[in-house]
Amino acid sequence: MTVDPHLDGLPGAVVHDEIVPARAPWLHAVAAGQTLRIVDLEGNQAVDFLIYAAADDAERYSAQDTVAAQANLFLRTGTRLLSNEGRPMMTITASAIPYHDTIGGACSCESNTLRYGHHTKSQHACVENFLEANLGQGRAKRDIVSNINFFMNVPVEPDGALGIVDGLSAPGLTVDLRADMDVIVVVSNCPQINNPCNAFNPTPVRMIICA
Ligand SMILES: [Zn+2]
Numbered sequence: 001m002t003v004d005p006h007l008d009g010l011p012g013a014v015v016h017d018e019i020v021p022a023r024a025p026w027l028h029a030v031a032a033g034q035t036l037r038i039v040d041l042e043g044n045q046a047v048d049f050l051i052y053a054a055a056d057d058a059e060r061y062s063a064q065d066t067v068a069a070q071a072n073l074f075l076r077t078g079t080r081l082l083s084n085e086g087r088p089m090m091t092i093t094a095s096a097i098p099y100h101d102t103i104g105g106a107c108s109c110e111s112n113t114l115r116y117g118h119h120t121k122s123q124h125a126c127v128e129n130f131l132e133a134n135l136g137q138g139r140a141k142r143d144i145v146s147n148i149n150f151f152m153n154v155p156v157e158p159d160g161a162l163g164i165v166d167g168l169s170a171p172g173l174t175v176d177l178r179a180d181m182d183v184i185v186v187v188s189n190c191p192q193i194n195n196p197c198n199a200f201n202p203t204p205v206r207m208i209i210c211a
Contacts, residue, residue: 005172006039006206009094016209022202023191025129027136028209029054030179035093035210037176038150042203044167046152046190048106048126050145051081051089054182057139059083063102063146073156074099075148080180084145088180096173101154104164106130106147107192116194129188137184149190150175152197166196 007014012035019041020026030036038047053059062084067073069082077095080088092100105111106126113121130144151169154162191202 006037006174006208010037010176010208010210011035011093011178012210014208015211016207018207020187020189020205020207022189022204023124023129024189025133026185026187026189026207027133028185028207030090030177030183030185030209031211032179032181033211035176035178036090036185037174037208037210039206039208040151040169040173041171041206043171043173044151044169044196044199045203045205046167046192046197047150047205048130048188048190049148049150050130050186051083052139052143052184052186053083053089054184057137057143057184059085059087060143060145061089061148063148066102073103075102076100081148081177089183090177090179092175093178094174094176096175097151097168099168100175101149101152102146103162104149104152104154104197106144106149106188107190112192112194120194123193124191126188126190126192129191130186133186133188149197152190164195164197167199 051061108127
C-alpha cells in the first residue's frame with residue numbers, strides 16, 4: 001500500500017482531488033464544514049485566491065475586513081477570512097508556513113508592463129485567470145476584489161515598504177481552509193515569471209477537498 005503524505009492529518013474523507021497545472025485557473029465549490037487543502041507541490045508557488053458566497057456572490061472575500069478584524073496584515077493559522085458583510089467565509093485551520101499574503105494583489109498585464117516593461121504585455125497574468133474562471137458563473141472584472149496570495153512572501157519593511165521576495169514555502173507544504181459557509185473558491189495558479197513569487201518558474205499545485 002502506498003502512503004500519500006499530502007493526505008496526512010486531513011479531517012475527513014477525500015471528496016475531490018485535482019492537480020491545477022502551472023499557470024492555470026481553477027474554480028470549485030466547498031460546502032460548509034468541508035476542508036480544502038492546497039499543496040504547493042514543487043515549492044514557492046503563489047496561489048492567488050478569491051472566495052464568493054455560494055448563495056449570493058455579491059458577498060465575497062474582503063481583505064480589508066479580515067485585516068481590520070484581526071489587527072494584523074498577515075494570514076496565519078486561526079485567521080478567519082471575512083466577507084464584505086463581516087461574516088467568516090473560511091478559517092485557516094493549519095499552515096506549514098508562518099504566514100500568507102493578502103496585500104500584494106494579483107498580477108495583471110497592465111501591472112506587468114508598468115513594472116517589467118512593455119515586452120511583458122502578452123504574458124498571461126492572474127487577472128486573466130480570475131476572469132476566465134469566473135466567466136462561466138457570470139462574474140466579470142468588477143467582481144475581482146483584493147485577493148489572498150497563499151505561499152507568497154510579501155514582508156512589510158520597517159519603513160512600511162512592501163517586498164515581493166523569495167518564498168517561505170518548499171515542496172509538499174500545505175495550507176488547510178475549513179469552509180464556514182457554502183463557498184465558491186476561485187484560484188489563479190500564478191503565471192508570473194518576472195519576480196521571485198514563483199521562483200521564476202510557475203509549477204502545479206494540488207487541491208484536495210475533504211468532507
Ligand atoms: Zn500572479
